[in-house]
Amino acid sequence: MSFFGEFRTFAMRGNVVDLAVGVVLGASFGKIVSSLVDQVIMPPMGLLIGGIDFAHLQVVLRKDDPATPTNELVAIQYGAFLNTVIQFVLVAFAVFLLVKAINRLYPPAPAVAAAPTPSETLLAEIRDELRKQG
Secondary structure (H helix, E strand, O other): OOHHHHHHHHHOOHHHHHHHHHHHHHHHHHHHHHHHHHHHHHHHHHHHOOOOOHHHOOEEEEOOOOOOOOOOOEEEOHHHHHHHHHHHHHHHHHHHHHHHHHHHHOOOOOOOOOOOOHHHHHHHHHHHHHHHHO
16 A cells, blocks of 8 residues: 555544544634633623733733833733633533533443453362362
């Protein structure tokens, strides 16, 4: 089989296609969650704590200085970090709910006892013989 034939066989396996669909849907879901956090959840939270926009919360380490050639603001943007943490928690919670729903649809398979090893079988026979004698 040629190199491209092997690649086509690999790429068209069910798991790879399922993974690709999952990645695309996950990226889209991430955008939805970002929008939910930035545009729906954070504005009321900011209003509750005094009209603060979380996206602009920061600790300025160096202010803009027009006299310098770089003229850069150096800041720790912890508000954006808080938004990202909230997004992560929401995504994790949504995935948890999804997995929980899927687990309800498919009952767990009954546990199958493993076959005893030869030494376990021998020990069981010895135990049974000792019970007969005693």
